[in-house]
Amino acid sequence: MLFEDPVFGSRMLTLLTLTFHVIFATLGVGIPLMIMIAQWVGIKKNDLHYIMMARRWARGFVVLVAVGVVTGTAIGLQLALLWPNFMELAGHVIALPLFMEVFAFFFEAIFLGIYLYTWDRFENQRKHLLLLVPVAVGAAMSAFFITTVNGFMNAPAGFDIVNGQMTGVNPIEAMFNAATPTKVSHVVATAFMTSAFVLAAVAAYRLIRGSDHVYHKKALHLTMKIGLVFAVAIALIGDFAGKYLAEYQPEKLAAAEWHFETEREAPLVLYGLLDEERDVRYGLEIPYALSILAHNHPSAEVIGLNEFPEDEQPPLFIHYFFDVMITIGMWMIGLSLVYWFAIRRGWAFAQANWFRWLIVLGGPLSMLAIQSGWWMTEFGRQPWIMRGVMTVQEAATQSDYVGLMFVLFAGLYFILGVGVVVVLTKMFRGNPVEKELAEQGGDRS
Amino acid sequence: MSYEIIGMAVLWTFLFGYVIVASVDFGAGFFNAYSLMTGKQHILTRVIQRYLSPVWEVTNVFLVFFFVGIVGFFPSTAYYYGSILLIPVSISIILLAIRGSYYAFETYGARGHRGYAFMYGATGLILPASLSVVLTISEGGFVELTDSGPHLDYWALFTSPLTWSIVVLSVAAVLYISAVFLTWYADRAGDVEATKVLRRYALIWALPTIVTAGGIVYELRSHNVEHFESLMNLWWMFAISFIFFVASVWLIWNRKKYGVAFVMLIGQFAFAFYAYGISKYPYLLYPHLTVFDGVTNDSMAIALIIAFVAGLALLLPSLYLLMRLFLFDKKYVSGKSK
Numbered sequence: 001m002l003f004e005d006p007v008f009g010s011r012m013l014t015l016l017t018l019t020f021h022v023i024f025a026t027l028g029v030g031i032p033l034m035i036m037i038a039q040w041v042g043i044k045k046n047d048l049h050y051i052m053m054a055r056r057w058a059r060g061f062v063v064l065v066a067v068g069v070v071t072g073t074a075i076g077l078q079l080a081l082l083w084p085n086f087m088e089l090a091g092h093v094i095a096l097p098l099f100m101e102v103f104a105f106f107f108e109a110i111f112l113g114i115y116l117y118t119w120d121r122f123e124n125q126r127k128h129l130l131l132l133v134p135v136a137v138g139a140a141m142s143a144f145f146i147t148t149v150n151g152f153m154n155a156p157a158g159f160d161i162v163n164g165q166m167t168g169v170n171p172i173e174a175m176f177n178a179a180t181p182t183k184v185s186h187v188v189a190t191a192f193m194t195s196a197f198v199l200a201a202v203a204a205y206r207l208i209r210g211s212d213h214v215y216h217k218k219a220l221h222l223t224m225k226i227g228l229v230f231a232v233a234i235a236l237i238g239d240f241a242g243k244y245l246a247e248y249q250p251e252k253l254a255a256a257e258w259h260f261e262t263e264r265e266a267p268l269v270l271y272g273l274l275d276e277e278r279d280v281r282y283g284l285e286i287p288y289a290l291s292i293l294a295h296n297h298p299s300a301e302v303i304g305l306n307e308f309p310e311d312e313q314p315p316l317f318i319h320y321f322f323d324v325m326i327t328i329g330m331w332m333i334g335l336s337l338v339y340w341f342a343i344r345r346g347w348a349f350a351q352a353n354w355f356r357w358l359i360v361l362g363g364p365l366s367m368l369a370i371q372s373g374w375w376m377t378e379f380g381r382q383p384w385i386m387r388g389v390m391t392v393q394e395a396a397t398q399s400d401y402v403g404l405m406f407v408l409f410a411g412l413y414f415i416l417g418v419g420v421v422v423v424l425t426k427m428f429r430g431n432p433v434e435k436e437l438a439e440q441g442g443d444r445s
Numbered sequence: 446m447s448y449e450i451i452g453m454a455v456l457w458t459f460l461f462g463y464v465i466v467a468s469v470d471f472g473a474g475f476f477n478a479y480s481l482m483t484g485k486q487h488i489l490t491r492v493i494q495r496y497l498s499p500v501w502e503v504t505n506v507f508l509v510f511f512f513v514g515i516v517g518f519f520p521s522t523a524y525y526y527g528s529i530l531l532i533p534v535s536i537s538i539i540l541l542a543i544r545g546s547y548y549a550f551e552t553y554g555a556r557g558h559r560g561y562a563f564m565y566g567a568t569g570l571i572l573p574a575s576l577s578v579v580l581t582i583s584e585g586g587f588v589e590l591t592d593s594g595p596h597l598d599y600w601a602l603f604t605s606p607l608t609w610s611i612v613v614l615s616v617a618a619v620l621y622i623s624a625v626f627l628t629w630y631a632d633r634a635g636d637v638e639a640t641k642v643l644r645r646y647a648l649i650w651a652l653p654t655i656v657t658a659g660g661i662v663y664e665l666r667s668h669n670v671e672h673f674e675s676l677m678n679l680w681w682m683f684a685i686s687f688i689f690f691v692a693s694v695w696l697i698w699n700r701k702k703y704g705v706a707f708v709m710l711i712g713q714f715a716f717a718f719y720a721y722g723i724s725k726y727p728y729l730l731y732p733h734l735t736v737f738d739g740v741t742n743d744s745m746a747i748a749l750i751i752a753f754v755a756g757l758a759l760l761l762p763s764l765y766l767l768m769r770l771f772l773f774d775k776k777y778v779s780g781k782s783k
Contacts, residue, residue: 063550065549066548066549066550067545070505072509073541077512079523080512080522080523083527084524084527085524087520087523088520088523088524091517091520091523092520093745095513095517095520095741096748099749100752102506102510102514103752103756105509106506106510106756109503109505109506110763110766112502113767114770118770169742169744170744171748172748397527397528397594398594401531402531405531405532408535408536408539409539412542416542416546419546423549423550
């Protein structure tokens with residue numbers, strides 16, 4: 001049987017479910033904002049193209065939301081099924097944000113239903129815009145609440161353990177733990193950025209494939225600008241996240257940076273390979289950068305991994321995830337900046353196919369960065385499920401059937417994944433924007 | 446009032462909400478598939494799709510609410526039920542995933558895909574069965590505490606008559622609730638044909654529902670005497686439930702006031718469901734876990750109750766808006782406006 005060890009099996013099934021869910025959760029948080037902005041721009045400029053953009057995105061969004069909802073339900077239940085001991089202990093402290101997340105989701109679900117099925121009922125587009133506000137707010141709020149739970153697992157707070165018993169529980173303190181500010185802002189901003197770049201990728205793809213319609217150009221322009229704003233914001237937030245790690249989870253930062261000895265003037269290592277003596281080869285060293293990242297001072301002392309007992313050290317491969325995330329983030333800032341500059345200056349290459357292919361590639365790359373970031377943060381707190389309080393070993397179920405469930409869920413996600421691709425392709429290929437605009441009473445702009 | 450009781454009342458109410466909205470949803474899926482098979486889909490599919498599409502997500506939230514709430518108010522349930530339910534709940538998740546994706550995929554992509562519609566219909570019958578297993582387990586007798594945690598005796602579970610009675614009841618009740626609701630909905634839409642078909646389904650499923658419900662009380666007498674006795678103490682609640690049942694069947698039989706009939710049906714299930722819930726007190730999992738050992742600490746209980754009240758203040762008006770737009774809007778229901 002696959003995964004004899006239920007602990008390892010539970011980890012792998014959680015990894016599988018979350019990795020699949022994060023794709024849809026990210027787009028689920030980000031796209032409502034894009035729809036809202038498009039609708040708003042459409043009203044302000046009185047431009048049918050943007051209203052149409054909001055509609056078309058919303059239609060695709062429903063399919064993504066459906067999968068997001070079912071995989072979200074899956075992970076919600078799997079938390080108790082695979083990690084019963086963890087939920088029993090942590091339930092005393094973090095039930096509040098979990099509960100509130102459901103409220104936010106409820107709120108979003110109700111208004112999304114209304115928004116989608118009242119398209120032609122309101123004459124006034126402004127009323128329709130108002131319906132989108134609770135959808136976008138609800139989506140961002142669920143991200144906020146659920147991320148505080150993850151923050152809690154990284155930086156447990158709001159309770160004391162006295163003789164093995166939990167006392168003095170403070171739900172609010174647990175929610176606003178040390179990890180919450182950087183984590184929440186990072187998660188929400190990356191969701192916005194990724195959604196913008198994914199939608200930009202779609203627009204760029206349509207332009208490459210021969211549709212030279214001004215609609216796609218407008219869509220590309222809007223999303224690239226939004227993407228640029230959030231990409232820059234993320235770089236700033238990422239810097240704060242680094243400082244948070246140095247202060248509260250130095251072992252994660254040290255493992256991600258292959259920083260073994262505690263020292264001043266610590267360099268930042270990018271890329272490279274690690275040999276068996278823990279020497280970095282082919283790495284790119286930026287002097288002082290880690291000290292600056294961690295403490296804003298080139299000669300500040302950064303704690304090394306050797307300070308921690310061996311069985312509490314995170315795996316060293318998280319360095320690669322860190323590199324992937326940072327590299328893609330920087331690349332996307334560069335790409336969107338070049339696009340914006342080139343369009344303003346009227347440089348021809350911004351309209352060239354090779355440049356548009358780079359934009360198309362940017363969509364999946366941003367999603368890969370999201371995944372790498374999550375893998376880094378999650379593997380980076382091994383062996384803990386709650387840092388310093390409970391290990392994954394103590395938390396997992398002892399059931400013999402985890403391996404079997406892994407196979408079942410892998411099959412489910414495969415079918416859902418294929419379904420999404422098939423449905424989305426059908427939906428937009430069969431109904432290009434030119435046709436829909438014609439049906440909506442001609443191309444006014 | 447103590448936090449345990451507030452917690453139980455809140456959770457039981459949400460579970461009841463889920464039972465009603467999910468029954469409508471599950472049953473509708475089944476009738477939809479059945480009408481495809483018998484070539485009557487032109488009569489039913491439109492009515493069913495019209496009601497279900499805007500609300501399927503909301504249905505799902507009721508369930509999420511319940512399980513997040515129970516872990517919040519009673520964290521120990523995560524340990525007991527989490528450890529033993531890996532297989533039945535995983536199967537339920539997969540079936541729910543098929544249903545959840547159906548609306549989106551069907552509405553926008555594979556419209557009229559027969560295979561998917563059948564699978565969707567089948568899940569409407571298997572899901573109540575796989576979810577109601579949890580109720581059977583909570584009666585006790587199937588779980589053994591060992592050093593490595595609680596273990597579920599699948600063999601005892603599958604060979605117990607109680608399990609199968611509860612499964613049959615859940616399926617019959619789902620079809621009954623759904624048929625009554627859809628009769629009302631179709632009648633409001635002025636769809637005479639659909640009303641006729643659905644009214645017949647409602648009458649067909651009324652009898653099995655009430656017979657199996659009575660049967661379970663009988664089963665419990667041999668399975669869990671303590672629970673049976675506390676059920677008997679609440680006989681008057683079941684009597685009221687039965688009167689509601691007779692009233693709603695009478696209305697449907699005489700083709701009168703389907704709306705009132707549906708309200709009567711809610712009354713019938715509410716009384717039976719709450720009587721059953723009250724009679725289980727104080728056990729969450731007989732006899733291992735009671736609400737007293739399971740309940741969360743005071744500060745979390747207060748925080749949850751505050752969040753709950755605040756959340757309701759936000760939700761109830763929104764739900765009302767949703768219902769006004771899709772349930773009570775005559776133009777929408779009859780298909781005259783999108």
